[in-house]
Amino acid sequence: MTEILHHLPEFIGNHYLLVMLLVALLFILISNEVSGLFRGYKSLTPGGLTQLINRNDALLIDMSSKQDFDQGHIVGAKHVPQSQFDPESKDLVKVKELPIAMCCKTGQTSATAAARLVKAGFKNVYWLDGGLAAWRQADLPVVK
CATH class of the missing domain: 1.20.5 (Single alpha-helices involved in coiled-coils or other helix-helix interfaces)
Known part of the structure; x- marks a missing residue:
């Protein structure tokens, strides 16, 4: 040495x-x-997202395009297009204390949306790292 x-x-x-x-x-x-x-939201693997949904009844928001969402999405995901996403909306403010998980086709759009939620004061924000592509790669089910 x-x-x-x-x-x-x-x-x-x-x-x-x-x-x-x-x-x-x-x-x-x-x-x-x-x-x-220091970004304020936590990154999740597909397995981690499954646990979060099952154990904590997390709200899952899919920011994919309408076409991508219709081709397949995670069970229970709520579709919110990027153009309509507003962290200050009254629907989201109602669930401010619940865990919220963000996903999209690749994970890029949802990471930006997760950062916007944190900036708006949400505390339990999660992001599916790799997006729906990672979900499918893990052979987890999608619905149409």
Whole structure:
């Protein structure tokens, strides 16, 4: 181990660009993980979403397009198009204390919506990481 540390300055000097690339990648990975801790909503796997729905009776909002929603969605999901999503709506304010899980086709739109819910004061906000694509990849059922 001490021999590796002895040759480290020489390696860094000879492979400056490689070391800088490693440092940049580490910075990106660490900043991504830290931002995940402070975003206010929790990421779920398909199995975690199933548990949340079954144990906590979570409200599941699907932000997919109407066409994608009609092609298949998670049982019990409520369809709310992105253009009609309003965290301040009276229907959502009624369930502010309940767990709310967001999903969409790929997970991108629903992540933005989850952040909007947190900003509006919702405390129990969840997001299906990978969206319905991850749900289907896990071979979980969808309804039409």
